[in-house]
Structure formats: structure tokens, C-alpha cells
Amino acid sequence: MRVLALNCGSSSVKSALIDTAHGRRLQEMHVENIGSDHARLHAGNEVRELRQGIDLPGAVDELLAAYRSAAPEAVVHRIVHGGEKFRETLRLDDAVLGEIEQLNHLAPLHNPPALAAIHRARAALPDIPHFAEFDTAFHSTLPAHAREYALPADVRRRFGIRRFGFHGINHAHVARSVAGYLKSDGLRIVSCHLGNGASVTAIEGGRSVDTSMGMTPLEGLVMGTRAGDVDPGVLLQLRREGHLDADELDDLLNKRSGLKGLAGTNDMREIERRAGAGDQDCELAIAMYVHRIRKYIGAYAAEMGGVDVIAFTAGIGEHSALIRRRCSERLEFMGVALDAASNDALKLTNDNPVAIFSAAGSRVHLLAVRADEELAMARATAAALGH
Structure with a gap:
């Protein structure tokens, strides 16, 4: 079809x-x-x-x-x-x-x-x-302790407040691709979807058990134009002292923050180039971006009682050897060992959609997986039509 x-x-x-x-x-x-x-x-x-x-x-x-x-x-x-x-x-x-x-x-x-x-x-x-x-469907398996916010039950029910998670189509594709590549089910996977929007998901036995985005795509990682995790008190301060209304806060958090707010651009290729030339704003942007990702990797490894695979996907995850390397650093205590040459040479294609860049002997597999939401979506549609 x-x-x-x-x-x-x-x-x-x-x-x-x-x-x-x-x-x-x-x-x-x-x-x-x-x-x-x-x-x-x-x-x-x-x-x-x-x-x-x-x-x-x-x-x-x-x-x-x-x-x-x-x-x-x-x-x-x-x-x-x-x-x-x-x-x-x-x-x-x-x-x-x-x-x-x-x-x-x-x-x-x-x-x-x-x-x-x-x-x-x-x-x-x-x-x-x-x-x-x-995109939210894959995360319908989140357990209650990962799904709910610590707000009064009547507030949560009245306003429909809960965590939904996003990038589920691709996180599900990553889980299937990793299981097929390693010929193993029941894996504990930390899937890092790093694009203009970015999220990390803990996947245990093919099911989403936690994810960095929440009720909206604002929560979690530093993104292209989104701030990710911010102390809610900052927003109250901006509302009270900065006199920002809801629409102005929405614009600030969704369109003017993240990499763009830190470095003036949300193009990671440009940020890496400028950081290499000594631009301190871009150096800070990369450091904050990587720091947040590593925090979630460590948290999800603890939540699942260990990790078998850390997978990088989407535009930055697939194409930036620098970001993959920086995100994999300081994880030796988890058994992560990077093969720098494999990471630098890595190139994904339709015919070779998965590549490994962990060193021999690494207890955790480091993989890059070509995002293919389109194939996943098309196959689901064909199945819905009985093909």
C-alpha cells in the first residue's frame, strides 16, 4: 500500500x-x-x-x-x-x-x-x-507515580493535569529498532530524541515507564526554543515583578528560550561552529544542553535498576558526534565506554538505520538510530485499513 x-x-x-x-x-x-x-x-x-x-x-x-x-x-x-x-x-x-x-x-x-x-x-x-x-500514545503506559504531578487530586481532575509525554512515535520506533538490532527483548533503554524538540524516555521491555516531557512539550531538556525544566517560582516572579501575562510567558517559554535564548540561534551546527571559535555563549549553551541530558540518563538508569542501551536519535542525536560524545562522558560508573573513532565516523542511512559506537567490553550499548516516524506511521495506517 x-x-x-x-x-x-x-x-x-x-x-x-x-x-x-x-x-x-x-x-x-x-x-x-x-x-x-x-x-x-x-x-x-x-x-x-x-x-x-x-x-x-x-x-x-x-x-x-x-x-x-x-x-x-x-x-x-x-x-x-x-x-x-x-x-x-x-x-x-x-x-x-x-x-x-x-x-x-x-x-x-x-x-x-x-x-x-x-x-x-x-x-x-x-x-x-x-x-x-x-505522539502521546506510546506514553499511555506510564505508571501513576511517573504520570501524576504532586498537586491536589481535585485540581488535577478539574483541569486534566497530568504528564503525557511526547515524541512517542519515534521513541517506540527506537525501541523496536534496538530490539531488532541487538536481537533481544526485555531491554532497559534510555532513548534520547534530540532535535529542535528534545526528550528522553525510559523504556523497559518495550513500554514507556518515564519520559522527560510532561503535560505539554515544555518540560524536560533544553530545546531549540524551549527552556525545558524551570523552577515554577521563576514564572511567578516574572508574572508579579516583570508584569508578563500568560501569552507573554507562553511566547517566552516556547519561542524565545532554550538554545535560541542562550546563543541567539537554535541551529546546533552553528552553535558548535561558534563554540569551536571561542564563543562563550555557545559554549555555555552546549554545556547546559548536555548537562540536562546526562541528568535524565542517570535518573532513568536508577529508575530502571540499570540500563542496557543508550540510544541517540533525531536531527542532533543522529548527526552531532560532539553531542553524542559529550552526553556519553562521565558515565563510566554505569559501564559506559565510548569508541571515539566509531562515533566520529558514524553515518546513518535508510539501508543502515542503526549504528553502534560503544567500545568493545562496554556493559552498555551506545547506539544511534535513524528516526523514522514516517515508516512507523505508514505501517500503522496500513494496518488500520487491513493491509
């Missing part, structure tokens, strides 16, 4: 037309730097500049125009927040879209533009089914 997977991030959209019977990509394109003056469409070896300031629906229009002649049989869309209700692959209609829209406040960087993209795609391809795959 030919399924078109559209994967909308906060500043990019990835897409692939996938033959689900064989797991092959028939076509693949992505757009990066959406909303900037340097948005680019990548199709194979071709790179095309898009109009300045193009938004995500506009980027989707560009992609759909290229895929229409390939006659996809279904389309599947990544939705970041599925709330309490949406825990499985779901066929989209107007009623379902209305329910998803009610969750926009929980993922303001992702759900609204993804919904806008869905509307464009349904209008462009109205005669084939459209499905949603939810």
Missing part, C-alpha cells in the same frame, strides 16, 4: 511516500527552517529555496504538489498531543478534528499548524482516507 506520511514539527515538515508492504520509500522530501528567510525544500539531491517567511501550511502545499502524481492511497499525519482520549491510529473526520483542536493549548507550537496542514491536505487529496498518529 502507498501511504503518504506527513510529519510536521515546530520548524520543519518531513514527508515520505512509503510502500508499506516492503518498507520502502518511493519518494522522500522535507522542508526546513519554516517561518524564516531561509526555508528550503530538500528532494533527493535537489535543494530549492522557498519564499521568505513561508508557514507550515504553505510548505505542505509545496509537498502535496510534488506527491499528487504519485497517487497515494492514504495519508497519515503526526499529531503531537492526543490528550487522554486519543491512544491509537485514528481515521480523521470533521468531528475528530474538532476534538483535536480542543487540545491546541497543550501543544501550541505543534497542534495548530499540524491541524492547518491537515485541512490543506484533505482539501488537496479529498478522495483518499486521512489518518492521525499521536
Whole structure:
């Protein structure tokens, strides 16, 4: 079955037309730097500049125009927040879209533009089914002690406050890929999804048992434009003394913090280049970024009673040898031993989606795993249609 997977991030959209019977990509394109003056469409070896300031629906229009002649049989869309209700692959209609829209406040960087993209795609391809795959679904297995916040029960119930977790489609893909690569089930895996959005998940026996993001994608790691963990007292101080209202705090935390707030850019490649040239802001940004990741790795190893695999995935996790090396340092007490040469030479492809960079004798496997949310989404859609 030919399924078109559209994967909308906060500043990019990835897409692939996938033959689900064989797991092959028939076509693949992505757009990066959406909303900037340097948005680019990548199709194979071709790179095309898009109009300045193009938004995500506009980027989707560009992609759909290229895929229409390939006659996809279904389309599947990544939705970041599925709330309490949406825990499985779901066929989209107007009623379902209305329910998803009610969750926009929980993922303001992702759900609204993804919904806008869905509307464009349904209008462009109205005669084939459209499905949603939810990033929160994999984390529906979180135990209560990891899922709940220490707030009064009546407050939690009244406002629907709990931890949901995100990047679940890819964390689940990492768990399956690692188990297949090592030919072992029941592994204790710390999965590090490091992109513009970033999260760490503890996976035990294929199930998510804890994860760094919470009720919204704001909690956890230092990210491209998001602060991650912040003392709530800081927000109260900004509200009282800085006179920031809710919308201003939302903008600060979601769009002006993280790497961008520390270094003036959320492009890790640029940050690494400038840090190498002695830029102290960029050096600090990398140090804080790595420090937060290592804290979560250590915490989840303790929570699971040990760790068998630390896996790095997504844009930074797959491509930055520096970040993988720095995140693996000071973990010798856990039995981690890095093979520096393998780490530096590592390159993932569709044909070689998993690579090991731990040294011989390391008690913990260090792996890089190519993110493939599109394949996971496409296969789930084909299964929902009985293929």
C-alpha cells in the first residue's frame, strides 16, 4: 500500500511516500527552517529555496504538489498531543478534528499548524482516507507515580493535569529498532530524541515507564526554543515583578528560550561552529544542553535498576558526534565506554538505520538510530485499513 506520511514539527515538515508492504520509500522530501528567510525544500539531491517567511501550511502545499502524481492511497499525519482520549491510529473526520483542536493549548507550537496542514491536505487529496498518529500514545503506559504531578487530586481532575509525554512515535520506533538490532527483548533503554524538540524516555521491555516531557512539550531538556525544566517560582516572579501575562510567558517559554535564548540561534551546527571559535555563549549553551541530558540518563538508569542501551536519535542525536560524545562522558560508573573513532565516523542511512559506537567490553550499548516516524506511521495506517 502507498501511504503518504506527513510529519510536521515546530520548524520543519518531513514527508515520505512509503510502500508499506516492503518498507520502502518511493519518494522522500522535507522542508526546513519554516517561518524564516531561509526555508528550503530538500528532494533527493535537489535543494530549492522557498519564499521568505513561508508557514507550515504553505510548505505542505509545496509537498502535496510534488506527491499528487504519485497517487497515494492514504495519508497519515503526526499529531503531537492526543490528550487522554486519543491512544491509537485514528481515521480523521470533521468531528475528530474538532476534538483535536480542543487540545491546541497543550501543544501550541505543534497542534495548530499540524491541524492547518491537515485541512490543506484533505482539501488537496479529498478522495483518499486521512489518518492521525499521536505522539502521546506510546506514553499511555506510564505508571501513576511517573504520570501524576504532586498537586491536589481535585485540581488535577478539574483541569486534566497530568504528564503525557511526547515524541512517542519515534521513541517506540527506537525501541523496536534496538530490539531488532541487538536481537533481544526485555531491554532497559534510555532513548534520547534530540532535535529542535528534545526528550528522553525510559523504556523497559518495550513500554514507556518515564519520559522527560510532561503535560505539554515544555518540560524536560533544553530545546531549540524551549527552556525545558524551570523552577515554577521563576514564572511567578516574572508574572508579579516583570508584569508578563500568560501569552507573554507562553511566547517566552516556547519561542524565545532554550538554545535560541542562550546563543541567539537554535541551529546546533552553528552553535558548535561558534563554540569551536571561542564563543562563550555557545559554549555555555552546549554545556547546559548536555548537562540536562546526562541528568535524565542517570535518573532513568536508577529508575530502571540499570540500563542496557543508550540510544541517540533525531536531527542532533543522529548527526552531532560532539553531542553524542559529550552526553556519553562521565558515565563510566554505569559501564559506559565510548569508541571515539566509531562515533566520529558514524553515518546513518535508510539501508543502515542503526549504528553502534560503544567500545568493545562496554556493559552498555551506545547506539544511534535513524528516526523514522514516517515508516512507523505508514505501517500503522496500513494496518488500520487491513493491509
